[in-house]
Each structure stands twice: as structure tokens, then as C-alpha cells.
Amino acid sequence: MTRRVFIASTLLAGTALTLLPQGEKTHIRVEPFKVIETVQKVLFPKGLKAPSASEFGATNYLATVTTHSSFWKDDLKFLIFGTELLMKEEPTFLSMNSEKQDKALRDFVNNSSKGENWVSLLLFYTLEALFSDPIYGGNKNELGWKWTQHHTGQPQPKKMWAEEIA
Amino acid sequence: MKYDVCIVGTGAGASGVAHTLTEAGLKVVMLERGGFLKEKDFSKDEVAYCKRDIVTPNLKESYHTIEALENGKWVKTPTYVTESSFFNGNIVGGSSNFMSGYFHRLKPVDFKLLSTYGTIKGANVVDWAIDYDEIEPYFEKVERLVGVSGEVTPYKYHEPRSTKEFPYPPLDEHPISKRIDQSCNKLGFVPYKTPRAILSKPKDDRANCYYSNYCGSYPCSSGAKGSARASLLQPALKTGDLTIITHAFVKKLVEKNAKVTEAIYIDTQTKKEHNIKANIFVVAGQAVESCRLLLNSKSKNFPNGLANNTGQVGKNLLFSAGGVGSGQFDAKTMPLKELMVEGLFVNRSLCDWYEIEKMKGGIVDFLFEHANPISKASKQRWEGSKLLWGEELQNKIFHKFTATKQLNFEVFNDWLPTDNCFVSVDEKYKDVYGVPVANIRIGAHPHDLKVAKLLAKKAEEVLKEMGAKNILSSMSSYPPANLQAGGCRFGNDSKTSVLNKHCQAHEVSNLFVSDGSFMPTGGSVTYTWTIYANSFRVGDYIVANWERYNK
Numbered sequence: 001m002t003r004r005v006f007i008a009s010t011l012l013a014g015t016a017l018t019l020l021p022q023g024e025k026t027h028i029r030v031e032p033f034k035v036i037e038t039v040q041k042v043l044f045p046k047g048l049k050a051p052s053a054s055e056f057g058a059t060n061y062l063a064t065v066t067t068h069s070s071f072w073k074d075d076l077k078f079l080i081f082g083t084e085l086l087m088k089e090e091p092t093f094l095s096m097n098s099e100k101q102d103k104a105l106r107d108f109v110n111n112s113s114k115g116e117n118w119v120s121l122l123l124f125y126t127l128e129a130l131f132s133d134p135i136y137g138g139n140k141n142e143l144g145w146k147w148t149q150h151h152t153g154q155p156q157p158k159k160m161w162a163e164e165i166a
Numbered sequence: 167m168k169y170d171v172c173i174v175g176t177g178a179g180a181s182g183v184a185h186t187l188t189e190a191g192l193k194v195v196m197l198e199r200g201g202f203l204k205e206k207d208f209s210k211d212e213v214a215y216c217k218r219d220i221v222t223p224n225l226k227e228s229y230h231t232i233e234a235l236e237n238g239k240w241v242k243t244p245t246y247v248t249e250s251s252f253f254n255g256n257i258v259g260g261s262s263n264f265m266s267g268y269f270h271r272l273k274p275v276d277f278k279l280l281s282t283y284g285t286i287k288g289a290n291v292v293d294w295a296i297d298y299d300e301i302e303p304y305f306e307k308v309e310r311l312v313g314v315s316g317e318v319t320p321y322k323y324h325e326p327r328s329t330k331e332f333p334y335p336p337l338d339e340h341p342i343s344k345r346i347d348q349s350c351n352k353l354g355f356v357p358y359k360t361p362r363a364i365l366s367k368p369k370d371d372r373a374n375c376y377y378s379n380y381c382g383s384y385p386c387s388s389g390a391k392g393s394a395r396a397s398l399l400q401p402a403l404k405t406g407d408l409t410i411i412t413h414a415f416v417k418k419l420v421e422k423n424a425k426v427t428e429a430i431y432i433d434t435q436t437k438k439e440h441n442i443k444a445n446i447f448v449v450a451g452q453a454v455e456s457c458r459l460l461l462n463s464k465s466k467n468f469p470n471g472l473a474n475n476t477g478q479v480g481k482n483l484l485f486s487a488g489g490v491g492s493g494q495f496d497a498k499t500m501p502l503k504e505l506m507v508e509g510l511f512v513n514r515s516l517c518d519w520y521e522i523e524k525m526k527g528g529i530v531d532f533l534f535e536h537a538n539p540i541s542k543a544s545k546q547r548w549e550g551s552k553l554l555w556g557e558e559l560q561n562k563i564f565h566k567f568t569a570t571k572q573l574n575f576e577v578f579n580d581w582l583p584t585d586n587c588f589v590s591v592d593e594k595y596k597d598v599y600g601v602p603v604a605n606i607r608i609g610a611h612p613h614d615l616k617v618a619k620l621l622a623k624k625a626e627e628v629l630k631e632m633g634a635k636n637i638l639s640s641m642s643s644y645p646p647a648n649l650q651a652g653g654c655r656f657g658n659d660s661k662t663s664v665l666n667k668h669c670q671a672h673e674v675s676n677l678f679v680s681d682g683s684f685m686p687t688g689g690s691v692t693y694t695w696t697i698y699a700n701s702f703r704v705g706d707y708i709v710a711n712w713e714r715y716n717k
């Protein structure tokens with residue numbers, strides 16, 4: 001049995017909204033999903049056996065699920081806000097080599113709780129992409145399940161979002 | 167059209183009534199705020215069923231406020247801020263579609279808490295208006311109709327049974343269950359075979375369990391799980407006397423001359439209002455939402471809400487006290503091939519401490535950590551307060567998934583009724599339909615935690631004896647949202663209770679409440695077996711007294 005323990009989410013995504021620097025201009029406007037994709041590659045690189053974020057479709061997943069009404073709007077705003085914050089603090093992030101990107105991201109996390117919350121949230125959705133049913137556009141070719149020898153429950157969904165099957 | 171009986175909700179508390187009434191040929195309508203999904207629609211989609219509000223209302227549309235003590239003051243926080251829903255499953259069949267079906271009967275002592283253990287300061291403990299013998303036949307009926315599998319394990323506090331054995335044999339067990347037995351035997355504990363509301367053999371249109379490994383929080387594709395929908399509503403629909411109206415959110419019951427005349431509901435798809443007339447109204451929206459409906463049904467005769475002139479509606483809300491604990495197993499404790507077997511159940515409980523140190527105690531259920539890979543993996547990203555990623559995280563996830571298994575335990579003991587745990591409504595917080603949402607004050611009595619910790623120690627002893635590593639337990643005073651009861655206590659005194667012993671409102675004779683709200687004290691087990699049993703009991707009473715209402 002699942003007990004839904006009532007604790008404020010460690011993501012603090014709900015409250016993060018109020019931290020948005022309203023009206024403040026960021027120096028560089030970059031397509032948020034470009035930044036997200038780059039960060040996801042750092043968070044989940046190709047391992048000896050583990051599939052990389054690009055291989056299992058981490059960004060693709062996020063692009064699919066964020067458009068659905070069930071996606072927490074505050075999370076979406078915070079995900080985008082974080083890309084702007086990162087660009088402000090690490091303007092050359094996108095052109096760094098992967099080692100430097102990793103170091104820059106660690107600095108970003110250590111410098112502020114906002115940064116840490118953002119990376120944690122993005123990492124959460126990266127793992128959601130890795131282990132969710134491929135119907136949502138992540139876990140491509142069931143790479144996440146195969147890597148961890150995980151057998152999913154049957155039946156798998158024929159439609160997204162538990163919609164009725166005609 | 168005027169129905170014989172209108173039931174609000176379609177979950178465990180509603181369905182026993184519906185099944186009984188339609189069997190007796192009454193015309194019944196059920197109003198359900200969610201849709202009607204069936205076996206063919208269900209899947210093991212972790213995103214849809216566990217990570218989003220799909221089978222529960224979107225929290226931006228409907229929510230609760232949770233009133234907790236912060237620095238000595240009670241503060242209300244809407245659940246759309248905490249992102250922690252107190253809805254549990256809002257489709258036909260209610261949250262029973264998603265339960266794990268760990269089923270325990272109440273024990274005779276649960277009906278007599280006050281006379282057995284006396285008063286506890288700060289707690290509103292009372293004896294029940296009925297005793298165990300009056301509900302026993304209905305516990306048995308649940309075993310047959312909803313389907314409970316198990317095997318009687320004798321122990322000191324075992325409740326009396328009118329039948330010798332369970333109608334369905336125990337489900338297949340994981341190799342670890344034998345190890346629990348061995349350890350319990352060494353410690354002198356009784357390893358109790360946990361009864362489950364899951365079919366081990368087919369019944370009518372329902373197939374037996376196929377050990378999908380994705381059980382709790384997921385709806386069942388075989389019909390084996392004893393959801394209200396699969397076990398009672400599907401057969402009741404076959405009588406032709408049952409109408410289920412879906413996407414029908416009941417906002418108010420209209421009262422005239424101390425009788426309910428109609429239910430007003432909003433079609434959540436068209437946003438239009440409709441009404442339903444009936445001779446009798448039965449409310450079963452799960453404890454919190456049932457109280458909310460009564461409190462929002464104000465009229466001249468009942469300015470504080472329907473059947474609430476004594477101010478008792480919403481009071482003495484109960485959850486299940488206790489908490490969770492765990493231990494890790496790996497190849498050093500058990501051959502990996504055995505440990506990693508999937509799908510089979512642990513099905514062991516400890517019930518030896520239903521009384522502990524001269525206090526009312528409780529039970530412990532053992533179960534594996536859920537297979538859910540998203541939640542399992544996402545927990546790995548934290549090492550204490552350090553966020554992990556890259557190779558470090560990958561190694562940790564790989565190890566977690568392939569080399570270890572976590573055996574959990576859950577402690578259940580009485581959530582004592584107090585003045586600090588109740589449901590109220592507040593004009594300030596309304597849902598998208600303009601209806602005040604339920605505020606839940608979640609104060610818990612410190613006694614609950616004390617008992618829970620004593621029980622957790624026993625479970626930890628078992629894990630230790632088994633050789634588990636990293637044994638942890640966290641007993642907590644936070645309420646588990648899915649295990650609700652109380653709020654419309656039954657009792658013989660109309661001043662101190664909302665319902666009489668038949669779960670009929672003292673003040674409104676054609677109004678019944680048939681979910682867990684009637685329970686004045688909770689017992690130290692999960693509630694659903696009792697909710698089902700009582701629902702059958704209420705159904706029988708309505709049928710037996712039908713002529714009085716058929717006017």
C-alpha cells in the first residue's frame with residue numbers, strides 16, 4: 001500500500017514561482033529546450049552500460065508531457081526560469097566542453113538553492129523520461145528498463161493519460 | 167423520474183448498499199464525480215496513475231486545505247501549494263480500484279475501546295453502537311462477494327469467525343515469506359498470513375490474479391482485485407435496476423421538512439446543473455468528501471449543514487496512525503535468484519501486539535517496496551543532502567535495481583479521535599464550481615505515535631533477525647490521505663453523534679451515510695473490509711425497512 005506522506009515536496013516547485021525575477025531582463029535569450037537538452041546530457045551521459053539522455057529521448061519526453069493539462073504549470077515555469085538563470089550565471093555554458101559543463105552545473109547547484117532545486121527538478125523529469133512507458137516519447141526502445149533489467153507491468157498503456165479505450 | 171434510492175459515490179462504502187438494494191429489486195441511481203473506466207482501459211502506466219492527477223481531480227480545479235499546527239497556530243494550506251492531493255481515486259469504484267487490498271477485520275475489542283481501556287486525556291474515545299457479532303456476518307459476506315483470499319493463522323487476538331476458512335486460498339508467496347516465518351519462529355512471534363481482497367481463483371466474470379507486480383495504486387486489468395466496481399457494481403448493473411451517472415459532482419442535498427428531497431449535481435463535462443429525486447439518499451464519498459457535502463448542504467432547518475444541528479458533522483475525523491519502515495536485502499542475505507523473483511506477494515503480518523503494554527496496540531504488514539521504477543530511481547538522486555548525477559547516479563540506480571530489494575513494513579494503530587482532527591468548510595476556499603472545499607485539520611494525539619513506535623520495534627526485530635541491512639523506520643503523525651474514516655460518528659445519543667446505529671442521520675430520517683464516516687474509533691487495521699461490511703449492513707437495514715419510505 002502506498003501511503004502518501006504529507007510533506008512539502010523537496011522540489012519546492014510550487015513556491016519557486018514566487019521567486020521568478022519578474023520583468024528582469026536576462027542577458028541572453030536562448031531557446032529553453034536547447035538549454036534543457038544540454039543540461040540533460042550532462043546529468044545523464046552515455047555510461048558503460050547506461051543509455052544517454054539523448055539516446056532515450058529525455059528532452060523529447062519533456063516536450064510531450066509539458067503540453068498536457070496534467071503537467072504542473074508551476075514546474076514548467078520553473079523549468080524555463082532555471083534555463084534563464086543558468087544562462088545568466090554561466091553565459092558560455094552551451095559552448096563549453098562536457099567536463100566544464102559538469103563543473104559549471106555543480107557550481108550552479110552549490111551557489112543557490114534555486115539552482116539546486118532546478119537541477120533536481122530537471123533530473124527528476126529526466127528519470128521520469130528514462131523509466132516511463134515509451135508511449136510518452138522517452139525510454140526509447142525501452143532502453144531504461146533494459147539497462148536496469150526492469151520488467152514493466154502488463155498490460156502497457158495503449159493510450160497516454162489513462163484515456164478510455166474505445 | 168424519482169428513484170427509490172440515490173447514492174452519492176460509487177466506492178467501497180457505496181457499493182455494498184447498491185448491491186444489496188438492486189438485489190432486492192429497488193431502483194437505484196449512483197452519482198459519481200469521475201468517469202467509468204473498466205478492465206480494458208487499465209494499464210500499468212506509472213506516469214498516468216502515480217505521477218499526475220488523472221484519476222483524481224486536478225488540484226487547480228478542486229483541492230483541500232490542510233490545517234496544521236505551525237508555531238502554535240493552526241494554519242491552512244491548500245493542497246495545490248503542497249502538491250499533495252487528499253483525493254484518492256475518483257472514477258467508478260472510487261479509491262478501491264487502486265487499493266492494495268491488505269485486508270484485516272476489526273477485532274471485538276475495537277468496538278469497546280472505552281470500556282476496555284478507559285479514557286485517554288485529550289481523546290474522544292467511545293464504545294461503538296454495535297458489537298463485533300452484529301457485523302461478523304457481513305465480514306463473511308465480503309469474503310465471498312468482494313473476494314478475500316487467505317488462510318486462518320491462529321494467534322492470541324484472532325477474531326471469531328462464523329466460517330472456518332477463507333473462500334479463496336492464499337495467493338502465491340515470494341520466497342522471502344518463508345524467511346520471515348523462520349525469523350518469527352525464532353523470535354516467538356506469530357507470522358500471520360495477510361488476507362488480501364484479491365482473487366486467487368476466478369469468480370464469475372472476474373479472472374484470478376496474474377501477479378502483475380504493479381498492484382497498489384494501479385487499477386486491476388483482470389478483475390481479481392476486489393474493487394467496488396469489479397466485485398459489486400458490475401454484477402449490480404446486470405440486474406437492470408442500477409443507473410450510474412458519471413461526471414456528476416454532487417454539490418448539495420436539498421432538504422424540506424427534515425427530509426432530503428433532491429441531490430443537485432454539476433455535470434463536470436458540460437458544467438450544467440441537474441437534480442435527482444429519490445425516496446432515500448445515501449452519502450458515501452469517502453469520509454472527508456462526505457462531511458464536506460453535508461456541511462455545504464445548508465438550509466433553513468439546518469443552517470450549519472445537513473444533519474448538523476448538534477455541530478457533530480466533520481468532527482472526530484480519523485486516519486490510520488503508524489508509519490513505514492524498511493530493510494535492505496542483497497545477495498549476502500539471500501540468493502539473488504530467489505530475492506529478485508517478481509510479482510509474488512509477501513503477505514505476512516504481525517498481529518501479536520493488538521494489545522501492547524496494557525494499551526490498545528495494532529498490527530504490522532510486510533510488503534516489498536513498490537516496483538514503480540520512476541519513484542525508485544528518482545529517490546536515488548539524493549545522497550543525504552547531496553544531489554547526484556552522471557556516472558555516480560547511474561551506478562547507484564543500477565545497483566538499486568539489479569542487486570538489492572527493499573522489504574518494507576507498515577504499522578497500523580488507532581488514530582485516536584480528538585478535537586483537533588476534523589473537517590470544516592470555509593467560504594474563502596472554493597473549487598472551480600464555486601463550492602467550498604473541505605478543510606482538514608490534521609492534529610494527532612501523541613499517544614498514537616507512542617504505540618506506533620512500540621510496534622515498529624517488533625517489526626525491526628524481524629528484519630534484523632532476517633539479516634536485513636540499513637533498517638530504518640519513520641513513524642509519523644502525518645495522516646495517510648488514503649485511509650480515512652470518522653467525521654459522522656454513529657451512536658445512540660443524538661447529541662454526540664450524527665448517525666444512529668443503522669448509519670441513518672438522527673435528524674434526517676431518509677439520509678444514510680455508508681462509507682467509513684460512521685466509525686467513532688478506527689481500530690488498528692486498514693478500513694476497507696469494515697467499510698464494505700458495514701455498507702452491506704446498511705443495505706440490509708434499508709431493504710428491511712423499505713415500506714416505511716416508499717411513500
Ligand SMILES: Cc1cc2nc3c(=O)[nH]c(=O)nc-3n(C[C@H](O)[C@H](O)[C@H](O)COP(=O)(O)OP(=O)(O)OC[C@H]3O[C@@H](n4cnc5c(N)ncnc54)[C@H](O)[C@@H]3O)c2cc1C
Nearest residue numbers: 175177178179199260261265266267268416451452692694
Ligand atoms: C493506493 C491506495 C492503496 C490502498 N490500500 C488499501 C489496503 O491495502 N487496505 C485497505 O483496507 N484499504 C486500502 N486503501 C483504502 C481504500 O481504497 C478505501 O478505504 C476505500 O476505497 C474507501 O471507500 P469509500 O467508499 O469511503 O471511498 P472511495 O472508494 O474513494 O469512493 C468514494 C467515491 O465517491 C466519489 N465522490 C466523492 N464525493 C462526491 C461527490 N460530491 N459527488 C459525486 N461523487 C463523489 C469519489 O469520486 C469516489 O469515487 C487504499 C487506497 C489507496 C488510494
Ligand code: SF4
Nearest residue numbers: 375376378381386391
Ligand atoms: S492482477 Fe493481481 S497483482 Fe495485478 S493488479 Fe490485479 S490483483 Fe493486483
